[in-house]
Amino acid sequence: MFGYAGKILEVNLSTGKISVLKFEDEILKNYIGGRGLAVKILWDRLGKHWEKINPLGSENILLFLTGPLTGFFPGARTCVSGKSPQSNGVVGSTIAGEFGVELKCAGYDGIIVTGEAEKPVYLFIKDEDVEIRDASHIWGKDAKQTVTLLTKECRELLEKRFPRYGTWKEPSILYIGPAGENKVRTAVVAAKWTHAAGYGGYGAVMGAKRLKAIAVKGTRALPEVADMEKVKQLTEVITKKIYKKELWRRWGTASSGYDVGAKTSSEPVRNWQDEWHNQKSYGVDKFENRFWVKHYWGDFGCPTTCMKIAVIKTGKFKGAITDNPDYELQAYLGTNLGIFTPEENVFLASLIDDLGLCGIQTGNVLGFAAELYQRKILKKEDLDGLELEWGNAEAFAALTKKIAYREGIGKIFAEGTYRAALKIEKWKKTNVLKYAIQCKGIGIGAHGIRSGEDYPINISYACSVQGGDHTSIACLPINDLRSELLMVFHDSAVYCYFNTFGIPRNIKFEFYKAVTGVELTENDWVNVKALRILQLQRAMLLLGGPDKKWKPKEHDDNPPRFYEPLPSGPYKGKTVNRENFEKDKKRYYEAVGWDENGVPKSETLKKLGLDDVDKVLEKIR
Amino acid sequence: MVSVEKRIWIARDYSKCSGCRRCEIACSLFHEGRIWPEASRIRVFMLIPGVEVPHLCVQCEDYPCVEACSVKALSVNQKTGAVIVDKEKCTGCGLCINACPGKIPHIHPTENYALICDLCGGNPQCVKVCQEGGWKALTIVEREEDYSYKVYARTVEEITKDLTVKLYGEKGEELI
Numbered sequence: 001m002f003g004y005a006g007k008i009l010e011v012n013l014s015t016g017k018i019s020v021l022k023f024e025d026e027i028l029k030n031y032i033g034g035r036g037l038a039v040k041i042l043w044d045r046l047g048k049h050w051e052k053i054n055p056l057g058s059e060n061i062l063l064f065l066t067g068p069l070t071g072f073f074p075g076a077r078t079c080v081s082g083k084s085p086q087s088n089g090v091v092g093s094t095i096a097g098e099f100g101v102e103l104k105c106a107g108y109d110g111i112i113v114t115g116e117a118e119k120p121v122y123l124f125i126k127d128e129d130v131e132i133r134d135a136s137h138i139w140g141k142d143a144k145q146t147v148t149l150l151t152k153e154c155r156e157l158l159e160k161r162f163p164r165y166g167t168w169k170e171p172s173i174l175y176i177g178p179a180g181e182n183k184v185r186t187a188v189v190a191a192k193w194t195h196a197a198g199y200g201g202y203g204a205v206m207g208a209k210r211l212k213a214i215a216v217k218g219t220r221a222l223p224e225v226a227d228m229e230k231v232k233q234l235t236e237v238i239t240k241k242i243y244k245k246e247l248w249r250r251w252g253t254a255s256s257g258y259d260v261g262a263k264t265s266s267e268p269v270r271n272w273q274d275e276w277h278n279q280k281s282y283g284v285d286k287f288e289n290r291f292w293v294k295h296y297w298g299d300f301g302c303p304t305t306c307m308k309i310a311v312i313k314t315g316k317f318k319g320a321i322t323d324n325p326d327y328e329l330q331a332y333l334g335t336n337l338g339i340f341t342p343e344e345n346v347f348l349a350s351l352i353d354d355l356g357l358c359g360i361q362t363g364n365v366l367g368f369a370a371e372l373y374q375r376k377i378l379k380k381e382d383l384d385g386l387e388l389e390w391g392n393a394e395a396f397a398a399l400t401k402k403i404a405y406r407e408g409i410g411k412i413f414a415e416g417t418y419r420a421a422l423k424i425e426k427w428k429k430t431n432v433l434k435y436a437i438q439c440k441g442i443g444i445g446a447h448g449i450r451s452g453e454d455y456p457i458n459i460s461y462a463c464s465v466q467g468g469d470h471t472s473i474a475c476l477p478i479n480d481l482r483s484e485l486l487m488v489f490h491d492s493a494v495y496c497y498f499n500t501f502g503i504p505r506n507i508k509f510e511f512y513k514a515v516t517g518v519e520l521t522e523n524d525w526v527n528v529k530a531l532r533i534l535q536l537q538r539a540m541l542l543l544g545g546p547d548k549k550w551k552p553k554e555h556d557d558n559p560p561r562f563y564e565p566l567p568s569g570p571y572k573g574k575t576v577n578r579e580n581f582e583k584d585k586k587r588y589y590e591a592v593g594w595d596e597n598g599v600p601k602s603e604t605l606k607k608l609g610l611d612d613v614d615k616v617l618e619k620i621r
Numbered sequence: 622m623v624s625v626e627k628r629i630w631i632a633r634d635y636s637k638c639s640g641c642r643r644c645e646i647a648c649s650l651f652h653e654g655r656i657w658p659e660a661s662r663i664r665v666f667m668l669i670p671g672v673e674v675p676h677l678c679v680q681c682e683d684y685p686c687v688e689a690c691s692v693k694a695l696s697v698n699q700k701t702g703a704v705i706v707d708k709e710k711c712t713g714c715g716l717c718i719n720a721c722p723g724k725i726p727h728i729h730p731t732e733n734y735a736l737i738c739d740l741c742g743g744n745p746q747c748v749k750v751c752q753e754g755g756w757k758a759l760t761i762v763e764r765e766e767d768y769s770y771k772v773y774a775r776t777v778e779e780i781t782k783d784l785t786v787k788l789y790g791e792k793g794e795e796l797i
């Protein structure tokens with residue numbers, strides 16, 4: 001099919017076997033690539049005994065998948081997936097950068113990694129040459145060292161092997177930091193020091209497989225497309241529109257650190273005890289004027305370039321380098337910890353990057369820890385002597401390191417908010433789950449629902465197949481642009497959905513047709529193909545295991561805090577109405593074909609041709 | 622009336638490069654009809670994240686690459702001043718790469734000839750997209766007769782070193 005390289009690479013790290021496989025057009029038409037194809041592969045290979053699969057065991061499968069639009073639609077990404085050590089379901093976690101483009105140019109639409117290596121290794125791919133190489137010398141290295149060392153090493157290899165080529169451009173690299181190596185559940189798969197596939201915790205899966213990195217150099221052209229003139233024309237339409245959005249381009253999501261608090265009142269403040277703040281010290285101009293050394297930074301083909309590079313050049317945090325921070329990290333490593341100074345925020349974000357942690361999930365667990373300290377459930381002596389006061393950036397930094405290396409109290413928090421809460425309940429014999437701001441093991445993105453002014457709605461996290469993931473939310477009607485049924489398209493065709501903002505909604509399907517030659521209507525996508533992917537994700541989420549299973553009655557819910565009234569700000573007193581929530585949840589279940597217990601109905605599954613899923617779900621009906 | 626058309630030059634401000642690589646896309650689409658980063662005459666290097674270097678020919682005033690070619694595959698276009706590669710004659714030997722102070726040319730990834738910026742015949746596609754996007758890492762300026770453009774022909778490593786310090790300060794020194 002047009003737009004695809006036509007092959008998927010499979011690497012078994014236990015045996016060292018490297019092979020290549022192909023998918024039938026029918027499968028590609030239905031599941032596209034990225035998240036959709038990941039869900040299909042995982043179900044076919046692991047579905048029957050899903051609840052027995054340990055996400056951090058050698059039996060888990062780790063996927064790096066592109067989609068047909070990767071490299072063509074402006075803003076390239078790669079989708080990382082597998083059984084998630086956070087939700088025990090499947091998350092399609094995308095990461096920006098050239099990796100997917102290099103991979104397609106090397107001749108592969110994706111990589112399936114199975115088994116686990118005995119010693120640390122990395123994969124080096126140059127077109128058809130695929131090698132599993134020793135990584136002992138980079139194991140333990142932080143993000144900055146890992147990227148620098150691997151870039152050097154791989155370029156030297158290329159120069160030695162292909163001396164006549166001229167100067168070799170660096171391969172694209174995905175890697176893990178120390179946190180992934182230590183199987184921390186909030187670890188990311190990262191790129192370029194600062195980019196991350198965060199949701200899902202796939203850094204821990206990569207670490208469990210002792211796969212430190214994948215470096216890929218593809219020297220061929222991107223695959224042939226059905227209609228290049230149309231691709232060019234649609235690209236023109238998209239870029240022209242994006243170029244007019246100068247505010248968005250110039251400040252990216254970083255402009256929200258102040259606004260989402262002050263205006264929409266939906267930013268986590270002190271572990272969501274509040275969602276409002278009016279700290280002008282946190283205005284984006286403070287970040288820009290003091291720290292940004294590059295104002296437009298982006299990845300392959302991106303017209304938005306919403307990233308910015310922040311550097312601290314003086315003072316006690318000198319040497320910190322990170323991107324932006326973007327809104328999510330401004331919130332989770334700032335306001336959520338009672339930190340309102342850009343300098344400390346940049347410092348923490350840089351540390352998180354270096355250790356290979358997810359800023360959202362780790363910020364969520366840090367906030368949770370600090371609230372337990374505030375409530376004197378955890379005391380200084382429980383925290384290895386740390387005084388986890390709100391705003392104490394250095395104490396938070398110390399705890400972050402303990403988490404990444406699983407040292408002392410870090411061992412507990414390295415399990416992520418939800419699992420840490422369960423452990424602490426046992427230890428302290430008191431209910432702390434009510435302070436865990438998560439859904440199905442995944443910390444909730446920094447967009448609250450209480451004020452009703454931000455984009456997610458009351459059921460967004462509770463009913464999502466990716467839990468707290470703010471980039472994949474449940475919405476009514478299910479064809480709403482925010483709905484995960486549409487987000488699945490971005491994650492499956494694999495490109496950055498920021499480049500769809502303000503663009504007519506059908507352009508992505510036109511683009512898909514121009515690249516693949518295949519017609520796809522929104523109706524067919526939402527009501528058949530995406531719905532099918534959703535059912536598979538829901539099925540695996542509910543099967544869960546081995547350490548935890550979700551019961552929709554109990555777990556298709558918001559964290560208790562979201563039912564408390566907002567304590568201050570313009571929306572003071574507002575909260576989620578329990579009755580409305582239950583009503584909307586019911587409506588949602590009906591809309592996506594789930595029974596009153598939240599399990600996909602037999603008839604829904606059969607209509608979508610998922611009879612085998614229906615059979616497996618018998619055990620939880 | 623005879624008007625002397627001034628030649629153009631692509632001025633570069635690496636620190637403004639966003640890394641969008643739209644120039645690679647434009648260049649390869651124009652010359653190859655495909656999106657093909659490795660076959661682009663401009664290549665955006667990123668030896669250090671955030672330190673993107675769009676690397677392309679600077680049209681040295683004495684054209685050492687042209688001089689070095691033993692089969693006379695390289696010539697200078699009199700109108701634009703760009704180096705033109707004769708695909709038929711070029712053997713892909715790499716002598717021009719060695720002669721280039723910036724090691725800028727490279728061999729086509731699937732064919733056996735060198736790739737050097739031809740200024741798109743006077744209408745550089747890379748500059749067009751870079752300007753449209755407002756990054757302005759690449760800008761067209763008039764080429765002066767007696768200016769040492771050759772000093773700009775530097776290796777990616779050299780440019781990266783300087784730029785890393787410019788962007789990251791002391792930490793940059795440490796990283797390289």
Ligand code: SF4
Pocket residue numbers: 637638639640641642643644645665673675747750751756757758759
């Ligand atoms: S188009 Fe400009 S900003 Fe983008 S990569 Fe090329 S030189 Fe850099």
Ligand code: SF4
Pocket residue numbers: 677678679680681684685686687704720721722723724725726737774
């Ligand atoms: S920069 Fe290199 S390729 Fe260009 S003219 Fe000079 S020597 Fe030749």
Ligand code: SF4
Pocket residue numbers: 647648651661662663677737738739740741744745746747748
């Ligand atoms: S001027 Fe033309 S040939 Fe030269 S690098 Fe730019 S796009 Fe390529």
